[in-house]
Amino acid sequence: MATVTTQVAVLGAGPGGYAAAFCAADLGMQVALVDEEKNPGGVCLYRGCIPSKALLHVAKVIDEARRAEAWGVSFGEPKVDVDKLRAFKERVVEKLTGGTGQVAKLRKVNYIQGRATLTGPRSMKVAGPGGETEMKFEHCVLATGSLPTRIPSLSIDSPRMLDSTSALDLPDVPESLLVIGGGYIGLELGSVYATLGSKVSVVEMTQGLLPGADRDLVDVLHKRLKKLFAAIMLSTKVTKVAEDTKGIRVTFEGEVAEKEQVFDRVLVAVGRRPNSNIPGLDSTHVKVNQKGFVETDSQRRTAEPTIFAIGDVAGEPMLAHKASHEARVAIEAIAGHKAVFDPAAIPAVVFTDPEIAWCGLTEAEAKSNGEEIEVAKFPWGASGRAISIDSPEGLTKLVLEPKTGRLLGMGIAGSGAGELISEGVLAV
Numbered sequence: 011m012a013t014v015t016t017q018v019a020v021l022g023a024g025p026g027g028y029a030a031a032f033c034a035a036d037l038g039m040q041v042a043l044v045d046e047e048k049n050p051g052g053v054c055l056y057r058g059c060i061p062s063k064a065l066l067h068v069a070k071v072i073d074e075a076r077r078a079e080a081w082g083v084s085f086g087e088p089k090v091d092v093d094k095l096r097a098f099k100e101r102v103v104e105k106l107t108g109g110t111g112q113v114a115k116l117r118k119v120n121y122i123q124g125r126a127t128l129t130g131p132r133s134m135k136v137a138g139p140g141g142e143t144e145m146k147f148e149h150c151v152l153a154t155g156s157l158p159t160r161i162p163s164l165s166i167d168s169p170r171m172l173d174s175t176s177a178l179d180l181p182d183v184p185e186s187l188l189v190i191g192g193g194y195i196g197l198e199l200g201s202v203y204a205t206l207g208s209k210v211s212v213v214e215m216t217q218g219l220l221p222g223a224d225r226d227l228v229d230v231l232h233k234r235l236k237k238l239f240a241a242i243m244l245s246t247k248v249t250k251v252a253e254d255t256k257g258i259r260v261t262f263e264g265e266v267a268e269k270e271q272v273f274d275r276v277l278v279a280v281g282r283r284p285n286s287n288i289p290g291l292d293s294t295h296v297k298v299n300q301k302g303f304v305e306t307d308s309q310r311r312t313a314e315p316t317i318f319a320i321g322d323v324a325g326e327p328m329l330a331h332k333a334s335h336e337a338r339v340a341i342e343a344i345a346g347h348k349a350v351f352d353p354a355a356i357p358a359v360v361f362t363d364p365e366i367a368w369c370g371l372t373e374a375e376a377k378s379n380g381e382e383i384e385v386a387k388f389p390w391g392a393s394g395r396a397i398s399i400d401s402p403e404g405l406t407k408l409v410l411e412p413k414t415g416r417l418l419g420m421g422i423a424g425s426g427a428g429e430l431i432s433e434g435v436l437a438v
Contacts, residue, residue: 012143014120016042018344019134019147021126021288024052026321026333027153028110033341035117042120042145044136049111050121053155054330056103061178062198064102066361068095069205073363077400090206096180128290131316149316149344152296152304153333156282156322164190164278168253172277174199183207184274186240188260190248192219194360196279197235201362204238211241211273213248213262220360224372226387230405230423231366238363251276284323308350309343310336318344332356355438359428364403367431370419370438376409384412390424401425 018034020027023045031043031050047056054060075085114121122145124138134150136143158173165171169181177199185208189200192214204210212219212235219235219242220228236242246264253259258276262269284302291298295314297305303326304312304319311318318340321333335356342349357369376383390396390404404424411418420434 012141014042014122014143014145015147016040016120016145017148018042018151018341019044019145019149020151020153021128021134022052022153022155022321022323023047023050023110023121024153024155024321024333025054025330026155026337027052027151028114029334030151030153030320030337030341031119032113032117033338034344035119037341037345039341039345040120041117042122042147043114044122044124044126044134044145046123046125047107048123049107050114051103051107051110052153055107055110057175057178059330060106061099061103062202063361064099065095065178065180065202066198068098069202070363072205081400090183092180092183099178099180126289128288128293131294131314134290147316149318151337151340151344152288152312152317152319152323153321153337154285154288154323156328157285158278159281159283161278161280164248164251166251166253168258170253170258170275171251172275174277174279177203177277177279185209186257186273186275187211188213188258188271188273188276189279190276191279191281192216192221192242192244193279193281194220194362195281196277197231197360197362199277199279201235201238209240210238211243211271212239213243213246213266215245215247215264217245219244220366223358223360223366224368224374224407224421226373226405226407227366227368227421227423230403231360231362231364234364234403235362282322282328286323310340310351311343327353327356327358329356329358355435357431357435359431361428364401364424365427366421366423367427368419368421369431369435370417371409372419372421373407373409376418381418382412383418384410386410396424399425406430 017040020031020043028050031041034041072088124136126134126136128134133146183206187208187210189196189212200210243266246266249263250261257272257274286298286302296312306319320336322328339349339351360366386408388406391402396402407421409419417437
């Protein structure tokens with residue numbers, strides 16, 4: 011058994027984990043980064059943010075090619091080669107994960123592939139392809155991420171049932187697809203499949219898509235998705251799924267008119283849950299709350315003084331850039347610097363068409379806090395830039411403090427919202 015002694019051990023090599031490892035290395039610390047994958051990247055690079063954005067880019071190109079006919083430019087009906095499309099997505103993933111592996115080497119981070127088991131507040135064992143490694147550390151950063159939420163009553167053993175991971179594998183383009191869940195994952199993947207040619211229906215148990223997002227922004231997206239999707243069923247839940255010779259037979263309860271429908275495939279996208287079931291965690295004093303998140307303070311230190319937690323496993327919002335920001339806070343705290351986590355200006359982006367992005371407080375959040383606010387809205391139907399690119403469906407919304415004019419929050423729905431929100435982040 012190999013033995014490794016290091017100053018900082020990082021468990022999990024997603025955007026939070028590798029950011030923590032690289033930051034620690036830049037500060038002159040000895041670092042070991044542990045993950046089961048061949049290279050750093052985590053769910054985001056392998057099975058989440060990156061492959062989904064690659065497919066969303068393809069979907070956008072297809073959509074613009076179709077719309078161009080109205081501008082006097084005809085490309086003909088796009089033909090989709092699923093095998094080539096899948097290969098493109100995999101090349102993107104391979105290039106980026108290979109790149110993070112090279113960065114780890116350049117920064118002299120000791121990357122260990124394997125599954126880790128904590129054996130105490132200052133030690134762990136890693137079982138990997140090269141055998142078992144015993145590691146002793148001064149500090150550990152837990153960055154184990156999250157997993158797709160599963161609903162036991164909707165879990166049947168069938169290749170027709172998809173989660174976000176298998177949907178990104180792009181097994182085929184089904185004739186019909188039901189997306190269970192109107193959150194960002196379901197809407198992004200649903201948009202991809204709809205643009206590729208599937209008849210997509212979305213079911214959401216709450217009264218609106220993207221629960222928690224600003225309603226004015228969601229309204230802009232909803233109008234667009236009503237044209238793209240075959241159906242959007244709100245205030246409706248799925249009570250039963252069963253496979254028969256025709257596909258997956260789904261039973262609905264709620265406002266939907268047709269209580270039973272059949273789909274070729276069903277995508278369950280009801281959110282993600284923290285991956286806090288870490289082997290050996292009970293050998294430490296780390297505490298996990300009722301929602302499954304590891305409890306931390308403002309420096310991301312857990313109840314075990316030597317162990318920190320960042321990213322999806324440490325609380326919402328479950329965003330890659332939130333994890334990388336927490337990584338710097340945790341490492342600077344380990345290094346003895348003054349650092350605290352302030353999530354106020356962390357942006358969120360939904361990469362649908364049109365995109366939705368926001369930062370700071372939403373109107374509803376500000377009102378629930380009892381704050382006196384002023385709201386300013388600008389519809390993109392009056393924007394020269396939006397009209398010139400034939401994307402007038404948009405809205406910019408500001409939440410302001412009346413007396414000072416200070417920006418409390420900003421929301422954008424429209425083309426390029428994910429880039430435009432950066433100005434709001436700086437202002438907030």
